[in-house]
Amino acid sequence: MQIIEKQSGEAFKLKKGQLLKVIDPQGKQVSDMVLFNTDDKREKISSGKTMDYEESILISKANYIWSNRSNKMMEILEDTNGRNDFLLAPCSPETFKIMYKNDKYHPSCFENLYTNLEKFDIEPDDIPTAFNIFMNVQFDKYGKISVKPPKTKAGDYILFEARMDLIVGLTACSAEDSNGGSFKPIHYEILD
Amino acid sequence: MQIIEKQSGEAFKLKKGQLLKVIDPQGKQVSDMVLFNTDDKREKISSGKTMDYEESILISKANYIWSNRSNKMMEILEDTNGRNDFLLAPCSPETFKIMYKNDKYHPSCFENLYTNLEKFDIEPDDIPTAFNIFMNVQFDKYGKISVKPPKTKAGDYILFEARMDLIVGLTACSAEDSNGGSFKPIHYEILD
Numbered sequence: 001m002q003i004i005e006k007q008s009g010e011a012f013k014l015k016k017g018q019l020l021k022v023i024d025p026q027g028k029q030v031s032d033m034v035l036f037n038t039d040d041k042r043e044k045i046s047s048g049k050t051m052d053y054e055e056s057i058l059i060s061k062a063n064y065i066w067s068n069r070s071n072k073m074m075e076i077l078e079d080t081n082g083r084n085d086f087l088l089a090p091c092s093p094e095t096f097k098i099m100y101k102n103d104k105y106h107p108s109c110f111e112n113l114y115t116n117l118e119k120f121d122i123e124p125d126d127i128p129t130a131f132n133i134f135m136n137v138q139f140d141k142y143g144k145i146s147v148k149p150p151k152t153k154a155g156d157y158i159l160f161e162a163r164m165d166l167i168v169g170l171t172a173c174s175a176e177d178s179n180g181g182s183f184k185p186i187h188y189e190i191l192d
Numbered sequence: 193m194q195i196i197e198k199q200s201g202e203a204f205k206l207k208k209g210q211l212l213k214v215i216d217p218q219g220k221q222v223s224d225m226v227l228f229n230t231d232d233k234r235e236k237i238s239s240g241k242t243m244d245y246e247e248s249i250l251i252s253k254a255n256y257i258w259s260n261r262s263n264k265m266m267e268i269l270e271d272t273n274g275r276n277d278f279l280l281a282p283c284s285p286e287t288f289k290i291m292y293k294n295d296k297y298h299p300s301c302f303e304n305l306y307t308n309l310e311k312f313d314i315e316p317d318d319i320p321t322a323f324n325i326f327m328n329v330q331f332d333k334y335g336k337i338s339v340k341p342p343k344t345k346a347g348d349y350i351l352f353e354a355r356m357d358l359i360v361g362l363t364a365c366s367a368e369d370s371n372g373g374s375f376k377p378i379h380y381e382i383l384d
Contacts, residue, residue, distance in 0.1 A: 042317040043317070046281060046321070047239065047240060047321060048239060048279065048280055048281030048282075048320075048321030048322075049281045051279050051280060051337060052279075052280040052281050052287070052291075052337075053290060053291065055336065055337045055338070056334075056335045056336055056337055057249075057279065057331055057335035057336075057337060058334065058335035068281070068317065068319075069286075069317075070284060070286030070287070070290065087240065087243050087244075087249065087279075088240055088243060088244040089238060089240030089241045089244050089260070090240075092262060094261075094262030095244070095262070098245060098262065099244075099245065125234040125235070125260065125261075127260075128240075128320075129238070129239060129240030129321075130240075139249055139331075139335075141333070142248075142250065143248045143249035143250035143331075144247065144248055144249075145243060145244075145247045145248055145249060146247070
């Protein structure tokens, strides 16, 4: 079991066929995930292709996560919470300036992704819209978006199977709105 | 007035402060648009950042289109139809294989974007999720997505103001589902 401390991130490799279990150990926390093809990092997770092929804004059990080149990157085998969102980009320093009116330094998923992915030669501009695990983004019929505290309970998890060799970036989210102001760790486990 | 013939595309530069008017001359047609910062093409249109900062899935008059670096790329000054979507990636050869079960060659917005953007040294993997002008993507409260024929009438238009120097890729959409099976041209005009 690996621990991602609150407001931090990790990056690691996952082999095709391996399983990744992402766990919310205390409940009400969000994890941002980005994926890259290990063999060619220009192939990466795509929110637009995933929502298109899965014909859904919400992505859960039995859905696939697709790349910008229309290949399956992961399959979701289990999802005990059932709400994950692919709408919003990872929180970044500018998120806190623009949306939170906070000009001071603030940790962010974007920083925690690119600093951890640097060892795989992935740069800030390479970071796409992330898969927002456990995130509770509500939308009305007019498309108005609001971010609510996650509905996860302690121990809720999502289980992915890698469909290609992957570089994975994963965070414990740093944004107050995403987790109801309670910064918490995220756990993960790689299973063969 | 510039004409984008049915199932084709164009790419051109737009200076900061210039206006771009995209017109549906016959009605019920969709146009995919991607944007790049002329001075650094690694800065590009971002669906995730736009939906985040505008707090909306639907993007229309008075909304901004944001970049992956959290800068405003365009402002929408007018929008006579009022429905544009930022959910789905441009249709690509794989879209027709996977969703339409069509293994033969089919024109696509993705091909029409990258072949036209090649002259600006933009490659296929650089193409992000596009802004889907006039596209009528419906979603229910469970997030289920369905693509309906556009509600545009002949002459409906959207007017953008460039907030930075831009390279613009623009198409007349090639996908049957997006335009009710009726492939039509798109017109555009650059105004100083």
